[in-house]
Amino acid sequence: MSLLRLAGVNTYYGEIHILQNLTLDVGEGELVSLLGGNASGKSTTLKTILGLVRPRTGAVEFAGEDVTQRATSYRIARGIAIVPENRRLFAPMTVLENLEMGAYLNRDGKGRKEDFERVYTLFPFLHERRHQLAGTLSGGEQQMVAMGRALMSHPKLLLMDEPSMGLAPILVERSFEIIQQVHQAGVAMLVVEQNANMALSIADRGYVLATGRLVLEGPAKQLLEDEGLRKAYLGR
Amino acid sequence: MEHGGEISPVPATPGDAAHTRIGVDDWVAEAEERQRGRGPLVRTVAAIPRPIQIVVFIAVLSLLPFVFSEGNLFRYGLFTLIYALLALGLNVSVGFAGLLDLGFIAFYGFGAYAYAILASPKYGIHWQAEIAIPVVMVGAAFLGLLLGLPSRRLLGDYLAIVTLFFGQAFVVFVNAANPKGLTGGANGIANVDPLNFFGFKLTTTRHYYWFTLIAFLLVIGALYFISESRTGRAWRSLREDPLAAEVMGMPVNRLKIMAFMFGAAIAGLTGTIFAANQTGVFPGDFDISILITIYAVMILGGLGSLIGMFIGAAVINVSYELLSGSNPNPSLGRWLFYLALITVVIARIRPWIRVAVVLAGTVAFGFAVHAIVHALEPSATSGAVTNGGSLSGVMSHWTVIPAHSGASAKYAYVGLVAAVLVLTLIKGWWRAIALIPVLYLASFVWENLLSEQPAVTRLIVFGAMLIALMAARPQGLLGTSRVEIA
């Protein structure tokens, strides 16, 4: 059974038709990449999943429940979290406070302590710098805070919007290692990327968007071999 | 509202030894370095333990009535507290939650009018304060809800315009929309009862001062706990990045409405005190000028800071009162003016040798000019110092005060503005040297023009002070400077 399912979704910004009849799913514990060039609708797909925009037609299902008409906070409470494009940390707040905000919906103190432990185990760095203001961290460090913050809510599904953006190649690799690590801990992931090669190398499956339409989908290995994709995105 | 729950016992770092510790000490060291960079005054104050600071603060404020006369207590003490309370309320929506609310004064006015209706002969209702105050606060919070509901989806400029309209609509409503009706129109409501707690009536300024002080301490204490709670941090994240806050699952709209309601309740409480103290309410008490004052207090004190609201209120209210034409001791305005000039010189000029040259140079320059002018034309120095006082003896031998200054003072004023602009263009020793005649010119303008027209003067001096302060500290006195994300 799939954890997340978009069924025939059509999303508009005003009269502009962005997502066209998009159908996509992510299984329990699966790592799925969503690829596509600039303005192909990747971020819009994530916004639709979170309910920041509502599709005009089609359904968003999460954990067997139709959440199409539900508020964002409801979906987060059900177990979706996101590392947004450009990370969007709360700059004048400390790392600790940023993490705490990630656990906003988790009210019980004990569960939250465990969440902190879990995140600190994954990122000892965050523990070390917990009193530093998030805005003063370097880009790569901020990426860790953003991931830690998203994981604080103990999500079943983690959405990531271009985790490699603005990172040096060495940090891109590091950040994909972390993604794999989180995935191995049992969290399902939908990773939006332009860096198709990297994203597919760790994914189970992949989807390719072009101007709001799915143009390719399949197991990651198969996509890596695909001639068309190679020409379009891998540049070789 | 639930308190956020502390995360206090932070788990030990797993695999501490294995982990390479990158640059920890760099940052920590730098943070300490920055602390060291602060002035000696700030460092001394910061070194005193917090509980002692608080006790001293409260003690000084509560003993003020034994030092001040009733008139001065009213002017400097009570109104500082009233402004501080209003700024604390406004700070919840603007400083904490980042909602630019320009209709805030309507909540203050609502509190005042609501109390006037509930405790005056106008309708023959005379509620006790212990009932009226909670009712008025809840009513104001409800009004905050009414404003918040339609505005919750508005951002920035749009919210500002809608709330500004709301504030104006309130004034129009109490003033004209119901002549002789509910709120007494332009005549307002007179003979409002003094606050009456279980039969104890607050009658003197001292009573009101102490009561307002208690209200202020309760409000600041409550806001401290809220700002450190989960809700407080959620407000801050909302202010920083509403979209990020939303995807953390925060109920953004509810948080906004809560901020409005909190601020409104505080304003309602303040309005009640104000109405009871002046035993009447009039539409003019709640117009845009007081909104501007409260914003000035908040921005000066530092957005988001709590004690900053008190300091901002004290600076603005006291200087405003000193410069006021109705102040029974107008020479205090002169002291304020010269102290402000000297403070700017001391604060903005370095190294110290330059400060000494400027100050000593200005004094010498003044006596020299005075002597020369006196020798050339005795009538040019025979004018009297307006609003005498302790400084007037010195001033009459230092500043050139013609018997009839005529147009020369006005030209000097224009010249002063131009000279200040020129000062911003030059640097180093040249600026220090040029400052000497400019300071003297400022004194000339003050003695011959400004001190004779206090109503205009207070606005000009006030504006100049604000500009100077904000240029020196854009984040306000106690605000923290913004961190930009890379």
Ligand SMILES: Nc1ncnc2c1ncn2[C@@H]1O[C@H](COP(=O)(O)OP(=O)(O)OP(=O)(O)O)[C@@H](O)[C@H]1O
């Ligand atoms: N709020 C909005 N209003 C109108 N149009 C929008 C809005 N947000 C996005 N769009 C448009 O929708 C299209 C898809 O945008 P989207 O952000 O989903 O692209 P993307 O695939 O994430 O691109 P990138 O890789 O550059 O981030 C773009 O043409 C964009 O201009």
Ligand SMILES: [Mg+2]
């Ligand atoms: Mg995008």
